[in-house]
Structures are given as structure tokens and as C-alpha cells.
Amino acid sequence: MAIRRSATKRHGLPTIVQLRLTPTPAQAESLAAAVLLCNEAATVVSRLAWQHRGFAVVELHRLAYYEVRGQVAGLGAQAAVRAIARVAGAYANRRSSKKRAHIIRPQGAVPYDARLMSFHRDARTVSLWTPTGRVTVPYAGRPEDLKAVDVLPVGEADLICRRGVWLLHLTLTLPRPAVREPVGGFVGVDQGVANLAVACDGVVLPGPALPGPVGGNGHVRTLRERRHRQRRRLQKKGTSAARRVLRRLSGREHRMMADLNHQMSKYVVREAERSGRGVALEDLQGIRGRVRAHRFQRRTLHGWAFAQQIAFTRYKAARAGVAFVLVDPAYTSQACPECGHISTANRPARGRFVCERCGLAGHADHIAARNIAARGAAGWAAIN
Incomplete structure (x- = not known):
């Protein structure tokens, strides 16, 4: 009988909190440029990995680091490192089922680590790397999330622009409690x-x-069937109003x-x-x-x-x-x-x-x- 225990790190438990950024228009343009540039770099790395069949992080770093920095103007050293690690992670689980190189969406989430961002907790601001220099952006969130950011170790984060709203999905490390013996079964x-x-x-x-x-x-299945029929009807219509409704409904299910x-x-x-x-x-x-x-x-x-x-x-x-x-x-x-x-x-x-x-x-x-x-x-x- 195959038994697998939970696979988590010994030193702590990761948790994710969502912070909402409020950049100025100029800062928003810089963040948008960073997202486009990092996703372009990840696509270049992905094509190189697929072409040379090198998917491990170390092998891919040797293969693609100087190449991607030469092809993508304005890409920083650490941003290139994160793009390589991101591509290696994308191929790790789905490499055998893929028939072509993995293409990164231009507006996809961009990973940031400690070398690309720094928090000023007293001022409730975060400094983020962009191709034109660092920008210091105020952030907000739920009170419990802000308290967790103040006291817990900060890991990596994903920078996301969702319908014009800038979000930072931040990984924090919780202290690990001891696992209690299941005396009751x-x-x-x-x-x-x-x-x-x-x-x-x-x-x-x-x-x-x-x-x-x-x-x-039964109610769940009815809702999902109704959403499916609604999406199919709107896709068949194909008008601009139908596409607008599809965008509004995206992600609801x-x-x-x-x-x-x-x-x-x-x-x-x-x-x-x-x-x-x-x-x-x-x-x-x-x-x-x-x-x-x-x-x-x-x-x-x-x-x-x-x-x-x-x-x-x-x-x-x-x-x-x-x-x-x-x-x-x-x-x-x-x-x-x-x-x-x-x-x-x-x-x-x-x-x-x-x-x-x-x-x-x-x-x-x-x-x-x-x-x-x-x-x-x-x-x-x-x-x-």
C-alpha cells in the first residue's frame, strides 16, 4: 500500500498574502514595462531550453544567461536569473506532455525575490525593480495580512496586473507547529x-x-453546466459585447x-x-x-x-x-x-x-x- 506524507519544508510553512499596490501613473508605466520585459525574457529562455533540450536550472543558466541578456535590452542580472528559474519550473512537471516550447503570456505574473524588492514596513511601501530604475510604491491589504508582513520572514512574490489593479502575491514563512499523534485515528x-x-x-x-x-x-453541477452553456453561447456569437461579457465572467467558476x-x-x-x-x-x-x-x-x-x-x-x-x-x-x-x-x-x-x-x-x-x-x-x- 503506497503511503505518502505531506511534503513541506522543515524550517517553516509557506503562506501567501495579497497586497494591493497604489502606484502613480508614471510608476504604473514602469511596472508595466517590467512585466513585458521579464515575460519576453522568459519566452526567449523557454525557446532556448526547448531547442537545446536543457531544462535543469543549472544547465539552463549556463545555456541562456548571456544569450537572454544580449537579446533583451534593459534586462537586469537578477531579473534574468528569475526568468531562467521560472522557465525551469514551468517545464519541470509538464515536459513529457509538451509538443512545443512553452510561451509566456506578455501580461503574465512576474516573480520578484529579495534582490528585486525590499519592504519599508514602517512607511507601508515596497521598492520594486523596473528597467528604468526602482520605484517605491505604497501597499495596502487586510489588517491580518499587513501584520503578517510586519512580523514574518518574506520570501518571493508575484507582481500581477489584474484589470488595471496592481497586486503583489507575497510568500511568507509561518512557524511550523509540531504534528500531533492521531490518537483517535x-x-x-x-x-x-x-x-x-x-x-x-x-x-x-x-x-x-x-x-x-x-x-x-447538485447545485454545484447545475451552476457549472449553466456557466458552460453561457460561455459557449457567447463564444458562438462573437460580437464585441459578447467578448466584453466573457471578460467579465472569466475566472468566476x-x-x-x-x-x-x-x-x-x-x-x-x-x-x-x-x-x-x-x-x-x-x-x-x-x-x-x-x-x-x-x-x-x-x-x-x-x-x-x-x-x-x-x-x-x-x-x-x-x-x-x-x-x-x-x-x-x-x-x-x-x-x-x-x-x-x-x-x-x-x-x-x-x-x-x-x-x-x-x-x-x-x-x-x-x-x-x-x-x-x-x-x-x-x-x-x-x-x-
Whole structure:
């Protein structure tokens, strides 16, 4: 049975805060020039990496550093270093599936590190590198985020211009709490498409356990289908007014799903913390390549945000000191948690489970969550 523990750095936990910048018109022009220049440099590095098949950071640095500085006028030394590291990271996970060089969007987010920015916390300003010199820009944010910037170590940041608003997504390092022993076992969570998440306690998420306007998974699917029909209708129309509406609607579904995943992961981690348990999820990496879906179900499968839910649950568990493991998903919905009998005949219907041997019956997703909880407890005992 494959068990993977949460992979985070030992010295601290990264967290991201959003700061809103208020540059003057002249400063905004300098920041826009920096974004265009750094993205152009990253595109040049990406083409060189693809041409020479050199994707490691050190190899790519030797290959592209002087070349990109010669081709892109006004590019600073550290900006070139960050462009190389950015391209290496872009190819790290998707190199085998790419058929052409990775092209960076001209208005994409630009990474800044400690050599490209510096904070003046008393004045609530940040100094940022631009091709025409550094600019000192005031920043604002939520009170808790500003307090975190004042007291926590600052890492890298992403400079973003979103619809004319300049934002700085800043990485901070939180102190790492000790992971508590899960004396009460594990909260197993089964992730799916029909039911986004079902806990081993029988709670279906999102649902009555979570406050807010979304009352259940059927409502989520209805919203996503409506958004899809609306986008398709507007794209088919193709007028300037339709494109304007598409721009306004862009990202709305993504934000809705991110909010739902935040709510679900928060509920699971709080429940585990309250009951002295850990959290166990299925390791679903690569499932889109393993599953053969009907053509009418492919959009639903590829729009499944399971990786985001795993990531949110992992970092929330690490913040709370809750044990977190990923378990092998094989046969979790076909195995009986009482007698251990595994058979496809145990699933007479999609949402129904009836054990052939002992007669245990229940909802298939709930049975899978119970199996995940048991595998999490067994895996934690093995690796500790």
C-alpha cells in the first residue's frame, strides 16, 4: 500500500498574502514595462531550453544567461536569473506532455525575490525593480495580512496586473507547529465528481455542514453546466459585447470552486483537530490519464479540482499540526471495511455498496471514505 506524507519544508510553512499596490501613473508605466520585459525574457529562455533540450536550472543558466541578456535590452542580472528559474519550473512537471516550447503570456505574473524588492514596513511601501530604475510604491491589504508582513520572514512574490489593479502575491514563512499523534485515528475523505467529498463520518461536502448559498453538490453541477452553456453561447456569437461579457465572467467558476475547496478542507481539518485525528486522502495523481471517460464526461472529469482540494487540505493540516497522509486509491470503493472482501460485484449501482460476503450495505462513497481512514491509520503506523 503506497503511503505518502505531506511534503513541506522543515524550517517553516509557506503562506501567501495579497497586497494591493497604489502606484502613480508614471510608476504604473514602469511596472508595466517590467512585466513585458521579464515575460519576453522568459519566452526567449523557454525557446532556448526547448531547442537545446536543457531544462535543469543549472544547465539552463549556463545555456541562456548571456544569450537572454544580449537579446533583451534593459534586462537586469537578477531579473534574468528569475526568468531562467521560472522557465525551469514551468517545464519541470509538464515536459513529457509538451509538443512545443512553452510561451509566456506578455501580461503574465512576474516573480520578484529579495534582490528585486525590499519592504519599508514602517512607511507601508515596497521598492520594486523596473528597467528604468526602482520605484517605491505604497501597499495596502487586510489588517491580518499587513501584520503578517510586519512580523514574518518574506520570501518571493508575484507582481500581477489584474484589470488595471496592481497586486503583489507575497510568500511568507509561518512557524511550523509540531504534528500531533492521531490518537483517535484518521478522518478519511473520498473525493469524487458526483459528490465532491464524503467523510468517513458520513458527512457529504459541500452540504448542510457548510454555511453559505451552496446547499449541495447538485447545485454545484447545475451552476457549472449553466456557466458552460453561457460561455459557449457567447463564444458562438462573437460580437464585441459578447467578448466584453466573457471578460467579465472569466475566472468566476474558478473562484467558486476554490472557495468550495477552501470550505471543505477547512471543515475536514477542523473536525480532525477537534477529535484528535489525522486526515487521509486518496493519492489521485495521474488519474486523468488512467481513467477512460465517455466523451460527454470528459469535460466534467478534466474540470475536477481534486488536486486543489488536496493542496488546500495539506497546508491547512500542516498549519494546525494535524497528521496528513495520502493513501493508495485502489479498490477503496469495492472493498468491504468490515470483512475486507474486494469485488466489483460489491457495487451493484454507482452510489450503492453491498458486500457479497458479510452483507454490509451503505453508500459507496461513505464506504470508500471508511477504507481511506483505515489505510491512513495503517500507513501512519508503518511510517512512524
